[in-house]
Amino acid sequence: MRDRKISILLFVSFLLLLSSFLILCTWLYNYYYSDKKTVKNIPAQPLHINDSRDSILQTNSTSIKSLEKQLGNTSTRTDSIEAKLNSNLDEYYRLKLELQDILKKPVTAEELKEANEKINRLQKNIKDMRYREGTAYPVSNVNLGDVKREPSINKAAGNIEENKKEAVLFSAVEMNLSSLQTIDTDIDATGSERKILGSFVIRNSLEVKNAELMIIVIQPDGRVLQKSTWESGSFQSKQGKKIYSLKMNISNTNNESKKVSFEIPNEKFTKGSYILQVYNNGSMIGWISRVLS
Amino acid sequence: MLIGPLKKIIFFLLICFAGILTASAQNNFKLKYKNSAIYAGVEVGSKGVKMSVLEIGKNARTNGSFNILQEITVNTDFISFTQPTFHATLTEFNKLYHTAINDYKIPSERIYTAISSGVKIQAEKEKKNDWIKNLSDSFRILINEPSRKVAVIDVIEEARLSHLGIVPESKRYSTFLIDIGSGNTKGGYFPNGNINDLRLFQLTWGTKSASNEAVKRMEDDKSLASFSKQLSRVLAGPAETEIVYTVNVSGAYNMSDNIVVSGGIAWAVATLLYPELIENAVVPVTFSEIKSFTEGIVSNYPGYSDSAIVKDLTDPILDKEIIAREIKRVHQVFDQRALMSGAGLLLKIMRQFEGITEQKQFFLVKNGQVGWISAYVADNISK
Numbered sequence: 001m002r003d004r005k006i007s008i009l010l011f012v013s014f015l016l017l018l019s020s021f022l023i024l025c026t027w028l029y030n031y032y033y034s035d036k037k038t039v040k041n042i043p044a045q046p047l048h049i050n051d052s053r054d055s056i057l058q059t060n061s062t063s064i065k066s067l068e069k070q071l072g073n074t075s076t077r078t079d080s081i082e083a084k085l086n087s088n089l090d091e092y093y094r095l096k097l098e099l100q101d102i103l104k105k106p107v108t109a110e111e112l113k114e115a116n117e118k119i120n121r122l123q124k125n126i127k128d129m130r131y132r133e134g135t136a137y138p139v140s141n142v143n144l145g146d147v148k149r150e151p152s153i154n155k156a157a158g159n160i161e162e163n164k165k166e167a168v169l170f171s172a173v174e175m176n177l178s179s180l181q182t183i184d185t186d187i188d189a190t191g192s193e194r195k196i197l198g199s200f201v202i203r204n205s206l207e208v209k210n211a212e213l214m215i216i217v218i219q220p221d222g223r224v225l226q227k228s229t230w231e232s233g234s235f236q237s238k239q240g241k242k243i244y245s246l247k248m249n250i251s252n253t254n255n256e257s258k259k260v261s262f263e264i265p266n267e268k269f270t271k272g273s274y275i276l277q278v279y280n281n282g283s284m285i286g287w288i289s290r291v292l293s
Numbered sequence: 294m295l296i297g298p299l300k301k302i303i304f305f306l307l308i309c310f311a312g313i314l315t316a317s318a319q320n321n322f323k324l325k326y327k328n329s330a331i332y333a334g335v336e337v338g339s340k341g342v343k344m345s346v347l348e349i350g351k352n353a354r355t356n357g358s359f360n361i362l363q364e365i366t367v368n369t370d371f372i373s374f375t376q377p378t379f380h381a382t383l384t385e386f387n388k389l390y391h392t393a394i395n396d397y398k399i400p401s402e403r404i405y406t407a408i409s410s411g412v413k414i415q416a417e418k419e420k421k422n423d424w425i426k427n428l429s430d431s432f433r434i435l436i437n438e439p440s441r442k443v444a445v446i447d448v449i450e451e452a453r454l455s456h457l458g459i460v461p462e463s464k465r466y467s468t469f470l471i472d473i474g475s476g477n478t479k480g481g482y483f484p485n486g487n488i489n490d491l492r493l494f495q496l497t498w499g500t501k502s503a504s505n506e507a508v509k510r511m512e513d514d515k516s517l518a519s520f521s522k523q524l525s526r527v528l529a530g531p532a533e534t535e536i537v538y539t540v541n542v543s544g545a546y547n548m549s550d551n552i553v554v555s556g557g558i559a560w561a562v563a564t565l566l567y568p569e570l571i572e573n574a575v576v577p578v579t580f581s582e583i584k585s586f587t588e589g590i591v592s593n594y595p596g597y598s599d600s601a602i603v604k605d606l607t608d609p610i611l612d613k614e615i616i617a618r619e620i621k622r623v624h625q626v627f628d629q630r631a632l633m634s635g636a637g638l639l640l641k642i643m644r645q646f647e648g649i650t651e652q653k654q655f656f657l658v659k660n661g662q663v664g665w666i667s668a669y670v671a672d673n674i675s676k
Contacts, residue, residue: 002296009299016306222610229575230461230656234567240607241569 170211172278172286174259175200177217179269179292194269196225198276199261200286202250210251214244214279217264220272227264237282244279322362322397324348331362332674333393333404334666335386337428339411341368342382344389345663346397349671361663363397365389372415374424383428387435405670406432406441410448444669451665452481453491458668459658460553469494469549471642472661473556473635475501478642482545494543498532500558500627500635506531507634520630521591528637540645551654552646555661558635561623562586563657565597568616569608574660580640580647583655587636594629 180195196217204211214235217225226232227246234243245264269292277287322331329348336343346363367389369381390406393399408425416422429443446454452470460468471480471494478496507524540546553575563576566586570576595601599620603613627635646653658664 005296006299009296009303013299013303013306016303020306226573228461229573230464232570232573233577234569242608243569 170204170280170285172200172202175276175286175288177274177276177290194266196264196266201257201259203257210249211280213248215246216277217245218275220270225264225266237279331399332670333399334670335389336407336409336666337371337386337412338409339372341366342385342389344393345666347667361660372412374421383431386432390436405673407444407446410446410451413445413447449491449493452479452493454665454668458664459555459661464551467549468551468553469545470553473558474499482549484548492543496535496539498638500631503527503638504630504634524633524637528641533641536641546646553656553658555658558639559657560659561627562636563659564619564623568602569611571616571619576657578655578657580643583640583643587640590632590636
């Protein structure tokens with residue numbers, strides 16, 4: 001009788017233990033896989049771990065070197081495009097100033113003829129900038145491949161003709177992206193929060209009363225980090241509809257550089273590569289990529 | 294000899310087992326915010342009883358960070374004030390309360406119960422205020438909580454709470470909130486820089502009432518073209534007169550930079566216009582976008598089907614299945630004529646705030662129906 005009781009008790013305790021174990025496993029499984037789509041099961045390592053690791057390390061190093069080389073070439077090519085555009089712009093402004101000087105004072109027939117020639121050169125200059133380079137907007141750090149693959153370049157050039165007052169030459173340079181950990185003292189005093197901090201210098205060649213910049217911060221998982229649902233939205237870019245993190249309105253006088261900075265709270269920060277893109281009038285005017293940890 | 298220790302072991306295991314069960318049940322929700330808390334609101338409305346399980350973020354009062362985790366609505370038609378509908382409402386009220394406690398493991402002190410303004414207005418109209426008292430008293434007896442508060446919210450309080458629940462603190466005193474319902478439209482703004490004084494705004498026009506009026510005028514021709522023509526006349530005639538007058542009297546134009554629209558039609562239009570923002574509860578829109586939408590709904594309705602919209606989405610990150618499902622839901626709730634009526638009414642209201650020199654910001658809110666209960670919950674948490 002006593003043995004029977006012991007057996008029953010043993011059996012019950014075993015059942016309880018097994019049920020608890022199963023529930024724990026289910027809970028851990030759900031917790032582990034619920035939010036983190038990038039988490040993968042790491043398969044059991046074969047015995048020759050060091051060899052695999054070394055070869056992966058070598059492959060990664062080679063890939064990184066090759067990517068750096070490509071990036072360097074892209075930067076060089078981009079720099080040369082920018083240099084070319086800048087020199088065309090310089091010539092454009094020089095001609096414009098010369099024309100203004102000529103037309104300020106009473107003109108002779110010869111001066112008129114000279115002005116006419118300069119106007120023709122000016123028009124040719126604008127046409128060259130537009131159609132040879134594909135866009136009137138100087139860019140920095142833009143992948144040359146993306147610019148060349150742009151299908152609607154001529155259409156954009158046509159749009160520039162129609163919307164002259166919006167054809168502002170913008171570029172975003174000295175771009176920076178970093179993260180900051182803050183201590184949150186609301187409700188839970190032990191809580192901490194991350195912020196993504198970004199900045200860039202906006203340059204333009206014409207006076208701007210009010211221009212809109214769309215700022216996009218892309219997280220390592222490819223999702224756009226939105227500042228808040230009230231400050232984010234989507235816009236039509238040349239590559240289709242894009243969600244923006246926040247938008248900013250700026251006004252700049254001619255040739256003025258303006259530093260723009262922003263911060264975006266990021267409650268669920270993950271380490272990895274973040275991309276910052278800046279758009280104006282549907283065109284990207286600058287981008288960078290940074291690894292944040 | 295072994296029985297004693299074994300009993301202790303079993304007792305210990307039982308405690309662990311119960312703890313694990315409780316913990317696992319509470320963590321079934323996919324929470325959006327860090328350091329948030331889960332609350333439930335059970336409300337009796339005009340159509341029936343609704344339970345909303347809400348995640349209230351730590352900054353809910355400042356940036357409106359609340360997330361709807363679960364929503365259950367049961368239509369019991371309480372405002373017909375008959376014995377069967379009374380019993381049906383009481384039963385569902387009790388059932389949903391216990392669902393929050395038993396299924397979602399929300400303690401009773403985190404469950405708020407209320408009766409909405411639509412019920413109060415109808416009860417006052419039909420002199421059936423004692424039905425509301427009977428419902429509250431019967432509910433307290435059923436759940437065995439004699440001191441439980443069942444608040445009866447009036448229309449101004451509901452509009453005030455909606456504003457507090459939907460609009461973040463940074464935009465509180467520069468935002469005019471409008472809720473376009475099926476039968477009427479209401480809203481308001483805070484003109485005096487405090488959250489106690491709300492200037493109420495009410496229209497007798499809603500999505501369904503505009504549609505009904507257009508149908509009434511249709512005579513023998515029941516075609517879409519005829520409906521469209523009659524709807525234009527309704528919106529340009531009696532509806533516009535009331536809208537213009539009410540907006541002018543409210544003084545909202547001069548006091549507001551942001552116009553926020555909630556209600557079913559806001560959800561529908563936001564979903565169809567901005568499918569890529571499916572996860573966003575709030576979507577910025579412009580007057581011209583809504584104007585194009587009202588024209589497109591008539592001339593190119595198939596262009597707003599789930600397949601047509603999803604086909605144009607190029608971002609690989611977007612979950613096209615979820616988007617398609619939500620668009621289908623929009624079309625289940627709103628047919629073409631309902632979309633035309635609601636969007637037309639929305640456009641008419643927005644037109645009053647569309648200026649040439651001064652630009653107002655327009656927003657559509659998709660989850661406005663729980664705005665007031667979330668503010669009610671947040672309000673009571675802080676007390």
